[in-house]
Amino acid sequence: MSLQLDDPISVLPGVGTRAVRLYARLGIHRVWDLITHWPRQEAFHLEHHGEAAHQARDGEVVHFVATIDAWTRTPRRGKKVGTVTLTDDLGTRWVSTFFQRWPHWLERQFPVGSVVEVNGKVTHFGGRPYLQQLKLASASSRDDQLNGSSIGVVYPATQGLASATISKDVQTALRLVGELDEWLPEQYVATHHLMGADEAIRTMHEPPSSEALTQAQARLVYEELFALQVALQRNRNIIKGAEHGIMNAVVTNGVCDLFHSRLPFALTSDQITVMGEIDRDMGSPHPMHRLIQGDVGTGKTIVAAHAMLRAIDAGRQAVLMVPTQVLAEQHASTLRDLLQDMVIERYGRFLTIDVLSANDTKSERRRVCDGLASGLTDLVVATHAVLEPSVQFADLGLVVIDEQHRFGVEHRRSLTDKRVTGDSPDLLVMTATPIPRSIALTLYGDLDVSTIKTRPGGGRITVKTIALEKTSPRREGLYDFIAQEVSQGRKAYVVCPLIEPRESQDNAIESNDVQEDSGPTLFVDTVPGGHGWDEVASVRDVHRTLQERFSPTPVGMLHGRMRSVEREAVMEDFRAGTVPILVATTVIEVGVSVDESSVMIIEDADRFGISQLHQLRGRLFRGYPDNYCVLFSSKDPEDNPRLQAMVATADGFELAEIDLQLRREGAVFGTNQTGAGELAFANLLTDLEVVAQTRADVAALLADDPDLVGYPRIVEQVNYRHPDDHVIFADAG
Template identity: 45%
Template sequence: MNRLLQGDVGSGKTLVALMTMLMAVDNGFQATIMAPTEILANQHYDTIKAFLGDLPVTVGLLTGSTKSKARVHLHEGLRDGSIHLLIGTHALIEETVQFHNLGLVVIDEQHRFGVEQRSRLWRKNDRPPHVLVMTATPIPRTLAMTVYGDLDVSVIDELPPGRKPIKTTHRFDNNRAPVYAFMREQLQAGRQIYVVYPLIQESEKMDYKNLEDGYQHIQEAFPGVPVGMVHGKLKAVEKEAQMQAFLAGHTRILVATTVIEVGVNVPNASVMMIESAERFGLSQLHQLRGRVGRGADQSYCILVTSYKLSEDSRRRIEIMCATNDGFEIAEADLKLRGPGDLEGTQQSGIPFDLKIANLARDQQLTEFVRNIARDILKVDSTLDLPENLLLKAQLRKRFAHEVNWGVIS
């Protein structure tokens, strides 16, 4: 299996992944799920442990913060097969992490990992494991692979009952008064708010809003409202404390960088304001927006930009305001950035020159030729028939790499 599971944030991808992993365990294999941040890995661990209850399934957690003593115990359990499910971050791809019989790899929010990073999990067993990649917004390279047919797709196209689509608006940064007035209304209604910045500190090279100044500014603009702050340079314990305070409602506004882009689940947070939104790509904006809209209340995303916008930036903002659909956003991303290198590690941009097809525009054509290729392989899977020898020679020439990156979603 080499499958993409696409579903908007909060649609139930984690539960689908868990059911798939349990099928692997039931057949004598181990399974692992790799998340891009410790916050998300910890959340998956807690969620999956709660789902499993008293089932005889042993779950391990491995992140950068895991102590040496606990790591020794984990490594032993993985090698002897007594640990069935492993949840972790990039720490999973270290050479020291060896499995007894890894059968399934789940990669969550796959746009946050490089192709080579994802490929290392394939080498954790003599027989490559099945792969399930999950995302709310597929990166262009993955979308291109679905068009080419190398990656199967499953779509969760519904949100849980009671969820309302997030309303997204665009505002310029010299007109903040109405935005702040709206935020005060939401706070008075008992809601919580995220404010996201692209930078932690002021940069001489980039004229973007930064978190440290923003934190002070938000405190001054909302006196008496408890404000928290979280960013990538905080220690894991400090980050967790800030997130727990926000989750418990002790802080009402959370000023953050993109460290909260994935996995944070606070149902009462119904407003997100993204500063210098032109600084972010479509995938990041969609992921950030997905931190709100997790409860039954109407949620809002406010994209704040300067007046100086490039044509691409303006188009990204328009797309975000027009749709909440992850695949629609990914297709727009494909048109803006190109498909990525299907046989290399580049995830977007246009590294090859297709003579006929445009992946974004000519999906029917690419699906048509994909079916022709499938029919050829059904009859002659090794391409040994005389009429297929030229095709075989060209494929050998193209795939003469040590690693066949093209099969890695």
């Protein structure tokens, strides 16, 4: 009998209907799934067999044949403690102690003088070897014992399906599939000194030595990343090959040049570099696919404005898509201030900017849509409402998506499909959530990545961050400090996880509230507290408390359930300083900019992840040089690595690395970024060199053979690992 890798596990001898159901719990359906159901990495342990048992050190596992010398029970502290004494073939005496229930069944089954097979973990006490986790079996019921040492394995299991059963089935499967073909190109196996495919898999399940195990793991790291890069880069090539771009070439003395001449500040070197990359992309006949990642306060909006004006100079329109109406209104206000009274010479009229959201009145929506369809609107700042089929453009030249992690590939494609001529507009996506280089190399398979690190002003803006328990006596002094800051014309944010008191998590997280009715469910980067939400700070409670505390100074309130006109009125009062203290949910997380803000309190900060905390704190990197952020925690902040990371650094890229260490890849990639989160061996943080190497190797391979006609085994492997093109959206923002 022989097996194929894509055979169902039901064809495996001894695997019945019940076992098939149990294996399904572990995600195992095919023979391939079974032989790649890897032992737990932390559970490999050295085992000693037969005469080698006496060489075992504490914590190591032994297997040997011995004779039962005695079963004894002695009183100790009011209890009877039992021991069994055994002697192996070398004359070594072993003792195992039973502190709880006396094993009558073992004493009856294996009386003194019985020859037994012994399995246990070694510990030494008083110079004598003891056995923990003792297991006994009749020596005559098993084959002759091996002599020497080996590495034991433990598999992730489920109730009714033990690790030992999985091990037996894996070995049966490996025997019946025969030798596994090498699927990596020979030149890469040789160049990188990789173990062969068959040897690596068999070594992982039955390691002959720790050295062999290390080599097998290195091979599997490489092949995991190689297969993922093949899937991502083929997807990128398919997208680019199917698209025909438009030319948004640089126009001299247009509105873009006028915009630069009016800027009241100097651009940073990073901004200038990225603008040059954008100009080259937009002047190419191929559509631009570029991601700009930049820390909070690094001036990405100015770069986006540059790109949009390039499209407008070329006689086309631009759309800036953002996740919330609050952000849309703010971006539109900022752009109008920057671009006011600019005349487009080719049209002989002023540049026009509109806002489109799901909360617009019918008449306002009709006016904006008519302007887009006729070409009279040059630039629209929009929420998910712009994705609706009824929204058409006369000549869309550039799509800009802000806070791209809030959107998926399908949203980007919905926008880029809005050209009726069949060609594709340029695409620029932005994120203020810095991404480790290893993630960017892997995740953004269809995007060129630009990075802006330098903040305008050369770092003159600082934010001192401290973490305190929410019951800290320093709270009252903090309120006095806020009052002092307000008296000098500055402003303060107080952020709460909940809107209403005593809400459930499902109804309380602000990120679920700020989306528009027409939009998708947004990813929530919030860390569950684990002790219920009854005592978690809410906007309404904190607002009521602070109104009394700071009276007669006005205290505002902002959250995603307010009507858009109410939200904008509150933000305008906050900007103007008539309401200098604002209690809000995470509706302020993205893009909200008030230069005079100098203090932020985040209540129950342990409920948030690093990314969200960094985004919230980023509201302070705006204008005032000396700023303060206080993270109140319901538990000891010293025991919270996320809060300590926030205290230690304000560098978003460093925080992204820490976040990756704490959460691993699966959480970073999120629910819409399937595939990369399933890496079993590769670590996108520590295996950066292998990430870069596989990316280069696959690029070279696809350059010579884009369809992998000469490499059918690579195609087969990618299909095994990523069935149904399930990494096709791994480049999702």
